Each structure stands twice: as structure tokens, then as C-alpha cells.
Amino acid sequence: MKAKQLFFDTMKYIALLIGTFVVFFPLYSVFVGAFKTRQEFYIDRLSLPSTWNFENFSIAWEKGDLALGLGNTLFILIVSIVGNVLIGSMSAYALGRFEFKGRNLIIGSYLVAAVIPLITTQVVTYSVIKALGLYNTYGAPIALYLGADVIQLTIYLQFIRNIPYELDEAAMMEGASLFKIFRSVIFPLLGPATATVVILKFITIYNDFYVPYLYMPDRGLRTVATAIQSFVGPNAARMEVISAYILLIFIPTIVMFLFMQRYIFSGVTSGAVKS
Amino acid sequence: MNLSYKTQRIIIITSFLALPLVLLLLFTYYPSVMLVYYSFTDWDGFGFDVNFVGLKNYREIFSNPEYFQILRNNLYYFIGGLVQTALALFFAVILNSKLKGRNVFRVILFLPYILHQVAIAIMFQTVYHTSYGSLNKLLEVLGLEAWKQQWLGNPAINDWALAFVSLWMYMGYNMVIFIGALQSISDDLYEAARIDGANAWQSFWHITMPSIKNVVELMLILTLSGALQAFTVPYIMTLGANDTSTFLMKTLDVAFKFNQFGLASALAVVLLLMVAVVVLIQRLILREGGTRV
Structure with missing residues (x-):
């Protein structure tokens, strides 16, 4: 029995180590590549750099619009996430706490909307964005992130x-207004749902490529996704600088992930199960 | 001034729902309805010159084998997704057992999911590069020179190479969801099975699988609808060169490159229906199972 257990545990570790290798191999190769000189990079992708030079990072930072991309992405993220939290929690309060005519129709229309894959409707959304004068403005991604993906409502509604309802009633006994009940009783209790929404929206919006690509071609409006994509095109031959660029994008997320893993794991899990 | 609760209720309902509903109509329902409308026209995307052409666009799609051959490229992402789901379940089961260092491995295997997807796609471009890519270099070091490939250039394997990138990105996500589901199974069940003399495989098949059936289904549906919508990875990595175009890339090309918005709308409607059918099937299965995930 002991020997059998040992055998199984060994097999498990072997499988996990293979998985770890597959995850780390591409990361390792861009990591060492980012510190190499151009010549060294093209001689051997896998060796450690002979000297750790940071030149590639400064080229990537200066020429790659990365500061611009991070700034734009951060701005769009903050506005969209705050908006999503407000819109999601407020509509969930209106729909989850009151019976009124058309309520089921509205809930139903949100559920149907969740089935429509947004990327397919872009052909028409494009003309809507243009007609509203949002093309090539921050308004385009923000409007789409607020209005199109409705997962926040499902999460809040479930929660x-x-x-x-006794909590609402108790507050009403004390004469609190409904708005005050929402703000000081319900919204704070929705905390875990808010955490889930923030994490899910952060991941989708941060990674999103096609919305900024389609709606904000202007160079000044580049996000991280479009900044790196447009940097790579003309600089495809400078793989050592590209490697540094990739690392500059990866490192902040990795650091954040390590600090917030508990929240991220629970946010991702409950988001998938609730939606 | 104190308003009655009845008045307050009306104010709250209207003010809290007005903006979300406007957004929902403007960016989900209006585009969907217009998409169907344009799919019956020859609209070029710009002018007001919209002529009704009946089923012409749909006839074009269903009579020209080109479009459905492209759909075959999406199949690679689906197969990759199946492998990804199986691997995710495998690692989830391993990490759900009492194993030293399991939290470290969970963090490592999940890591790709939180990395920037466009940067990941570009990273794999440098990994797959024929002359200077790290993958071919690794094969060389391992003495497997015969295995070296033009990973993105050879049409026989490039779709697999792209599907693998997608697997690399999402496996950890599925795994973490599975771990969550596994943790909700009570230990007593396993204990009882052990006393009854069940082996590890039997308790996996008769306890674990039924308990997480819904989650497995959910993952398979996400995989299928994700495969139908595959876009970012092939778009960034190959731009559809060497026969790697997916259905969605073709649709956006037809619209924005060739300005055939009518035809593109019809393609999008076909795609939308395929995804919607898949998701609806999942909803129905889940409802039938009684327990909602």
C-alpha cells in the first residue's frame, strides 16, 4: 500500500513538472531573450545572456508607445469597471427587489443578450459607434464595455x-429612503459580487483586442493590446526588443496576481459558476 | 420632503434601469436586429444605398464551399479545447489530492490565464519562428532535429500550433473552475466508497464525475462557442496566412476589407445562430439536470 502510494505520488509530480515546463518554457525563452544583445539573441535563444543588459527594455519603452498604452488602458479600465459595478448593482437592485410590470421581460432580455456573441454584431455596431460620434474616442470602448457584455447583471442578480428582504424592511421601519437602503444596506452586502465583477471585467477589458483595434485606430488612443500589436508589425525582425516589450507587459500582472491570488481564484470561480 | 415608498419605488425603478436599458438596446439588440436586416441587403457599409437582395447572401454562403472550409479551421480550436478540458480535469484531480506544494503548482498552471493575450500570441510567434524560434532550438538541443518544423508556415500543422496557444492560455482557467467544483464534493462520500472497497478509478467515475457533470458540460460549451469565435490568436499570429483564417476573421475581412457588409452580416448571422444554438442546448441540458450551475 505504501509503495503504491509512493508510485502514484511520483507520477503526479512528474505530470505537474511536465505542465510546469510547458508553462515556463515560452516565458523562459522571452525572459532570457529580453536581456540579450541583438547578435547574441539570434545565435542562441535558450542560453542565459552573457551580460544582463537593459537596453532592449529602454528601446521598447521609448519606441513602443507602452506608457501611452498603459495610461489609456488604465483610464478605460477604471471608468468601465466603476460603470459596470454601478450599472450592475443598481439594475440588480431594481430588478431583484421590486415586482413591476415588464420586470420579467427585462430580465429575459438580459438573459437572451448573454447568448448573443458580441463579436458577431460588430459589423453593425461599427456604424452605431460612428453615428454616435464615438469613433476614435474613449467613448467607444467605454460604451461597449458598459452596454454590451451583461455578465455583471447576472452575477449581481444571483447574489x-x-x-x-427583512434587512430592507428593517431599514424601512426606521424610515430610510430606498436610495439610502441601496447605498448603505444592499450595496455593501453585495461586496463579494462586486469583487467578482471587478476581477472578471478587469481580465476581459485588459485583454480585449478587437474593440480598441476596430474603434480607436488613432495612435494617441492605443491601448496595451494595440500598442504591442502595432509595434511588432514594422519591428518583427527585432525579436530581442519584442521580448523585452512582452516582459514589460507581463511583469505587472504577474506581481499583481501573486499578491491577489486568493481574490482572483475566487472571483474567477464564482464568475464562471454564476454566469 | 419625504416621498412615499410608492413614489420612491417608481423613481428608483426608472432611474436605476434607464441607462442600462438604453445601453442594452443600443449595443446589443439594435445591432442584432440590424444585422439580420442587412444580411438581406447589398449594403457596402457606408452610404445610404441599401438594396434588398433577398436570400442572395445566404445562397452565396451555402453554395460557396470556401466559407465552410474555413469553418474547418475552427475545428482545430474545438479539438484543442477538448484536450484542454481533459487536461484541466486531470490536473484539477491531482491538485485536489493531498499533495505537498499543490498551491504552488496551482498558481503556476493558472499563470498563463492572467497574462496579456495579445502579448502571449506575440510571444508564441517568437517561440514558433522557423529559424530563430526557441521551440526548434529546444528540439535541436534534445537531439530531435528531425522534428523541427515551420510551425506557422506549414499548413499541415499551423492550425494545431495556433490551437495550442489557445490551450496554453485557457487550460489553467478551466482547471481552477474544476478545482472549485471538486472541493464542493463532500469527503464523506469518498470515505464511504473506500469502506465499500472502491478503488481510486471507481470513486472517480462514480462519485467525482456525476458531481461535476454540470461543470464539465459548461466547460465543453464554453470551448465550443469559444472555438466558433476564435479570432485574436490567429489574427495576431498569422493574419490568416497559410490557410489559418477562422470564420470570424473571414467575416470581418468581408466587411472591413471588401466592404461587403451585406454578405458579412449574413456570415455573422450564421455564426451567431451556431453559437446561440450551442448555448441554448447547454441551458436546456442544465435545466433538465435539475441543478443550475
């Missing part, structure tokens, strides 16, 4: 159902 608000589990908050006992």
Missing part, C-alpha cells in the same frame, strides 16, 4: 436574491 441579491440571497440577501434577506
Whole structure:
């Protein structure tokens, strides 16, 4: 029995180490590549750099619009996430707490919307964005991130159902206004749902390529996704600089992930199960 | 001034729902309805010159084998997705057992999911590069020179290479969801099975699988609808060269490159229906199973 257990555990570790290797191999090769001189890079991709030079990083930073991309992405992220939290929690409060005519129709229309893959409707959304004068402005991604993906509503709606209505009633006994009940009783209790929404939206918006690509071709409006994509085109032969660029994008997320893993794991899990 | 709760209710309902509903109509329903409308026209995307052409666009799609051959490229992402789901379940089961260092491995295997997807695609361009890529270099070091490939150039394997990038990105995500589902299974069940003399495989098949059936289904559906919508990875990595175009890339090309918005709308409607059918099937299966995920 002992020997059998040992055998199984060894097999498990071998499988995990193979998985680890597959995850780390591409990361390792861009990591060492980013510190190499151009010549060294093209001689051997896998060796450690003979000297650790940071020149590639400064070229990538200066020529790659990365500061611009990070700034734009951060701005769009903050506005869209705050908006999503407000829109999601407020509509979930209105829909989850009150019975009124058309309520089921609205909930139903959100559920149907969740089935429509947004990227397929871009052909027409494009003309809507243009007609609204949002083309080549921050307004385009923000409007789409707020209006198109409706996952925040489903998450909040599921969550608000589990908050006992007696809490609302108790507050009403004390004469609190409904807005105050939303703000000081319900919204704070929606905290875990808010955390889930923030994490899911952060991941989708941060990674999104086609919205900024289609709607903000202007150079000044580049996000991280479009900045690196347009840097690579004309500089495809400078793989050592590209490697440094990739690392500059990866490192902040890795650091953030290591600090916030608990929240990220639970946000991702409950997001998938609730939607 | 104190308003009655009845008045407050009306104010809250209207003010809290007005903006979200406007956004929903403007960016989800209006485009969907217009998409169907344009799919019956020859609109070029710019002018007001919109002529009704009946089923012409759909006839074009269903009579020209080109479009469905492209759909075959999406199949690679689906097969990759199946492998990804199986691997995710495999690692989830391993990491759900009492194993030293399991948290470290969970973090490592999940890591790709939080990295920037466009940067990942570009990273794999440098990994797959024929002359200077790290993958061919690794094969050389391992003495497997015969295995060296033009990973993105050879049409026989490039779709697999692209599908692998997608697997690399999403495997950890599926794994973490599976771990969450596994943790909700009570230990008592396994204990009881062990007392009854069940071996590891039997308890996996008779306890674990039924308990996480819904999550497995959910993952398979996400895989299928994700495969139908595959876009970013092939777009960044090959721009569709060497026969790697996916259905969605073709649709956006027809619209924005060739200005055939009518035809592109019809393609998008076909894609939308395929995805919607897949998702609806999942909803129905879940409802039938009684427990909602």
C-alpha cells in the first residue's frame, strides 16, 4: 500500500513538472531573450545572456508607445469597471427587489443578450459607434464595455436574491429612503459580487483586442493590446526588443496576481459558476 | 420632503434601469436586429444605398464551399479545447489530492490565464519562428532535429500550433473552475466508497464525475462557442496566412476589407445562430439536470 502510494505520488509530480515546463518554457525563452544583445539573441535563444543588459527594455519603452498604452488602458479600465459595478448593482437592485410590470421581460432580455456573441454584431455596431460620434474616442470602448457584455447583471442578480428582504424592511421601519437602503444596506452586502465583477471585467477589458483595434485606430488612443500589436508589425525582425516589450507587459500582472491570488481564484470561480 | 415608498419605488425603478436599458438596446439588440436586416441587403457599409437582395447572401454562403472550409479551421480550436478540458480535469484531480506544494503548482498552471493575450500570441510567434524560434532550438538541443518544423508556415500543422496557444492560455482557467467544483464534493462520500472497497478509478467515475457533470458540460460549451469565435490568436499570429483564417476573421475581412457588409452580416448571422444554438442546448441540458450551475 505504501509503495503504491509512493508510485502514484511520483507520477503526479512528474505530470505537474511536465505542465510546469510547458508553462515556463515560452516565458523562459522571452525572459532570457529580453536581456540579450541583438547578435547574441539570434545565435542562441535558450542560453542565459552573457551580460544582463537593459537596453532592449529602454528601446521598447521609448519606441513602443507602452506608457501611452498603459495610461489609456488604465483610464478605460477604471471608468468601465466603476460603470459596470454601478450599472450592475443598481439594475440588480431594481430588478431583484421590486415586482413591476415588464420586470420579467427585462430580465429575459438580459438573459437572451448573454447568448448573443458580441463579436458577431460588430459589423453593425461599427456604424452605431460612428453615428454616435464615438469613433476614435474613449467613448467607444467605454460604451461597449458598459452596454454590451451583461455578465455583471447576472452575477449581481444571483447574489441579491440571497440577501434577506427583512434587512430592507428593517431599514424601512426606521424610515430610510430606498436610495439610502441601496447605498448603505444592499450595496455593501453585495461586496463579494462586486469583487467578482471587478476581477472578471478587469481580465476581459485588459485583454480585449478587437474593440480598441476596430474603434480607436488613432495612435494617441492605443491601448496595451494595440500598442504591442502595432509595434511588432514594422519591428518583427527585432525579436530581442519584442521580448523585452512582452516582459514589460507581463511583469505587472504577474506581481499583481501573486499578491491577489486568493481574490482572483475566487472571483474567477464564482464568475464562471454564476454566469 | 419625504416621498412615499410608492413614489420612491417608481423613481428608483426608472432611474436605476434607464441607462442600462438604453445601453442594452443600443449595443446589443439594435445591432442584432440590424444585422439580420442587412444580411438581406447589398449594403457596402457606408452610404445610404441599401438594396434588398433577398436570400442572395445566404445562397452565396451555402453554395460557396470556401466559407465552410474555413469553418474547418475552427475545428482545430474545438479539438484543442477538448484536450484542454481533459487536461484541466486531470490536473484539477491531482491538485485536489493531498499533495505537498499543490498551491504552488496551482498558481503556476493558472499563470498563463492572467497574462496579456495579445502579448502571449506575440510571444508564441517568437517561440514558433522557423529559424530563430526557441521551440526548434529546444528540439535541436534534445537531439530531435528531425522534428523541427515551420510551425506557422506549414499548413499541415499551423492550425494545431495556433490551437495550442489557445490551450496554453485557457487550460489553467478551466482547471481552477474544476478545482472549485471538486472541493464542493463532500469527503464523506469518498470515505464511504473506500469502506465499500472502491478503488481510486471507481470513486472517480462514480462519485467525482456525476458531481461535476454540470461543470464539465459548461466547460465543453464554453470551448465550443469559444472555438466558433476564435479570432485574436490567429489574427495576431498569422493574419490568416497559410490557410489559418477562422470564420470570424473571414467575416470581418468581408466587411472591413471588401466592404461587403451585406454578405458579412449574413456570415455573422450564421455564426451567431451556431453559437446561440450551442448555448441554448447547454441551458436546456442544465435545466433538465435539475441543478443550475
